[in-house]
Amino acid sequence: MTSVAPSIARLxxxxxxxxxxxxxxxxxxRRRLAHIGRMLHAVEHIYPAEAARQGPLSGLPYVAKDMFATGQSRPSWGCSTPQAPALPRASVIDRLDQAGASLIGAATMTELAYEPSGIGRRGAxxxxxxxxxxxxxxxxSAILVASGCCxxxxxxxxGGSVRMPAHCCGVAALKPGYGKIPLDGTMRLAPSLDTFGIFARSAADLALLWPVISGEPLAASEKFPRAVVLRDAFDSSDAEIAAIVRxxxxxxxxxxxxxxxxxxFPxxxxxxxxxxxxxEASREHRQRIDDPDIGVTLRKxxxxxxxxxxxxxxxxxxxxDALRDQFILSCLGEDGVAVLPVLPxxxxxxxxxxxxxxxxxxRVLYALSRFTRFVNYLGLPALAVPAGFDSGGMPVGLQLIxxxxxxxxxxxxxxxxxxxxxxxxxxxxxxASEIADEP
Known part of the structure; x- marks a missing residue:
């Protein structure tokens, strides 16, 4: 199937x-964040400019989901009022700052990070x-990267909270393996599943960021792995999505x-x-079930x-553990990477x-995380990357596990x-018109 090319202008x-x-x-x-980011209801806070710092990421503008303790604003956790207790600044923010990156704002999120569609109080x-x-x-986070605001x-x-918006907004996103990156200074939702995630416009930029965030150097593989196409996942996907990812x-x-x-498929x-x-989410946020400031759907x-x-x-x-071992043995083997759509x-x-x-x-709401949430349960790393466009001009994502x-x-x-x-x-x-009209 030929992908639709909705725009030739590039970032x-x-x-x-x-x-x-x-x-x-x-x-x-910074200018786009104040204009386009606000227009798309994707910005919670804009931070003042700071003096440039030297390092491998010197000057790289980034934002943080509004559940990270940044030391510059009190996170809302997607709610109408700040929710976070006084937490020390997240260590991942420290790592990026020490590498010279520039934190320019906080991005909107859905309430308590518990809504796969992205529909939230801000109307992003x-x-x-x-x-x-x-x-x-x-x-x-995904909107701002896709829009050139960072x-x-x-x-x-x-359960897919970086990979799903990456698919919907046409950017790349990496979900590391469980426990790979510390989550200090962040909100907890389901502690047995929660992982860090990061977005960029390209995999090349993610590869630039990953050594700083993880402390691990990148090294080229001596031998590329097998790509294991999960046939049953493709069979249960919309025909157009399956064809684009194939x-x-x-x-x-x-x-x-x-x-x-x-x-x-597990x-x-x-x-x-x-x-x-x-x-785990209900136990973690039990005190908010009767909070009238929390949306009715979330409280239910x-x-x-x-x-x-x-x-x-x-x-x-x-x-x-047994199911993880089974998936690795039967699907990945010694040198395999599983491949399937991000969304079916x-x-x-x-x-x-x-x-x-x-x-x-x-059923549509349930299907959003159908191909992503099991990866969190198994604790495996996954990456979402653009794979083309559907007939309506919307981006489609491929997922690697x-x-x-x-x-x-x-x-x-x-x-x-x-x-x-x-x-x-x-x-x-x-x-596109907003970008084209920039001075």
């Missing part, structure tokens, strides 16, 4: 800039089409990677992750989680996932994919 990668180009880009991001808008969801819960953004991922896989099938197909892991997420979701017994939660967690469906219209709408379809510790390998694969394609870095169609 540069940070790794493609140098010297005065980076200085100008930082100032441009997808920069490609305002009638489509932007994805959640790291909603503003070059990178911090997020969190409990087309992207074909780009990798040039002799450097062996492409194999097999069934292996259905049992998917069932258990819902138990863990609902049970939290209340429902309390009906899950401690025994059922314990059983679901106890099954995890096209990016939904807002009214399809809004419980207040007469067009609300709970690797063995523990394979973050650098996933980035290497994605970098090679983007060296041969031009799907990333395009100016989103709904804001």
């Amino acid at each position: 540069p990668d940070w790794s493609s800039l140098s010297g005065l180009g980076r200085t100008a880009a930082l100032e441009q991001c 808008l997808n920069p490609w089409r305002f009638d489509r969801v932007p994805g959640g819960s790291s909603t503003g 070059f990178a953004a911090l997020g969190s991922d409990t 087309g992207a896989i074909g780009v990798l099938d040039d002799g450097s990677m062996t492409i194999v197909e097999q069934s292996g 259905e049992e892991a998917d069932r258990h992750v819902l138990t863990v997420m609902q049970a 979701r939290l209340s429902k989680g309390l009906s899950i017994s401690d025994q059922d939660l314990t059983s679901a967690l106890a099954a995890r 469906i096209r990016t939904p219209r807002v009214n399809e996932v809004d419980p207040a709408s007469q067009h609300f379809n709970p 690797g063995r523990p510790g394979s973050e650098a390998l996933l980035l290497e694969i994605a970098v090679q994919l983007q060296q041969r394609t031009d799907w990333h870095g395009r100016v989103p169609s709904a804001i």
